[in-house]
Amino acid sequence: MCDYSLMGVPNRLAQNGEDLVAHRFRTGSLGLAPAGTCAQADAARTGSGFWSMLKAFLRGEPSQAVAVCVPPGARLLLGDIPEPLQQSLRVGPAEEVTFTQLTATPHMYRDAFRFKNGAELLLQRLSEGQRVRVLECAWANEAPRKNQLELAEL
Numbered sequence: 825m826c827d828y829s830l831m832g833v834p835n836r837l838a839q840n841g842e843d844l845v846a847h848r849f850r851t852g853s854l855g856l857a858p859a860g861t862c863a864q865a866d867a868a869r870t871g872s873g874f875w876s877m878l879k880a881f882l883r884g885e886p887s888q889a890v891a892v893c894v895p896p897g898a899r900l901l902l903g904d905i906p907e908p909l910q911q912s913l914r915v916g917p918a919e920e921v922t923f924t925q926l927t928a929t930p931h932m933y934r935d936a937f938r939f940k941n942g943a944e945l946l947l948q949r950l951s952e953g954q955r956v957r958v959l960e961c962a963w964a965n966e967a968p969r970k971n972q973l974e975l976a977e978l
Contacts, residue, residue: 826855826891826893826935827853827855827933827934827935827947827948828930828931828932828934829849829851829852829853829855829933830849830851830853830855830891830893832851833849833850833851833855833888833889833890833891834888834890834891835890835891835892835893836890836891836892836893837892837893837895837961838856838892838893838894838895838898838958838961839958839961840958840959840960840961841957841958841959842858842892842957842958843858843859843955843956843957843958844856844857844858844859844892844955844956844957844958845857845858845859845952845953845954845955845956846947846950846951846952846953846954846956847889847952847953848952849888849889849891850888853933853948854947854948854950854952855891855892855947856891856892856894856947856956857889857890857891857892858889858890858892859955861889861890894923894935894958894961895923895961896923896924896925897922897923897924898922898923898958898959898960898961899920899921899922899923899959899960900920900921900922900923900937900956900957900958900959901918901919901920901921901956901957901959902918902919902920902921902937902954902955902956903917903918903954903955903956903957904917904918904951904953904954904955905917905918905919905954906951909945909949913939913941913943913945914941914943915939915941915943919939919940920940920959921937921938921939921940921945922937922938923935923936923937923938924936924937924938924944926944926946933946933947933948935947935948
């Protein structure tokens with residue numbers, strides 16, 4: 825979903841078809857945020873004076889980017905993969921991946937991408953601004969179906 829380091833940041837669940845970008849949040853961690861909103865949030869934050877913050881508030885500009893939490897099992901399209909990562913992971917510049925969690929250990933980065941060739945990449949290794957498109961939030965869509973099947977079997 826969202827790494828432990830983003831729990832203090834405003835967040836919401838991902839939506840099918842949504843375009844996201846890797847963004848460094850005020851916690852220092854990388855996470856996913858809606859494409860196009862990070863620049864606005866950063867601009868609002870850089871004018872740190874009282875009047876700048878008041879103007880940004882009155883204009884309805886966000887004070888910080890919103891973290892988008894992706895459920896494990898979601899299918900994503902990871903783009904802008906840097907050449908060194910392409911070589912080390914044996915992937916292309918854009919790849920369909922599955923979002924996964926590598927560990928349940930507390931206070932450890934766990935969110936990762938699993939490529940079709942089995943390679944895994946921690947979300948923290950993305951480059952800021954790297955693009956991600958949500959193809960299907962499978963986990964969120966499958967849970968109700970599973971419950972319906974269980975009820976039908978009763």
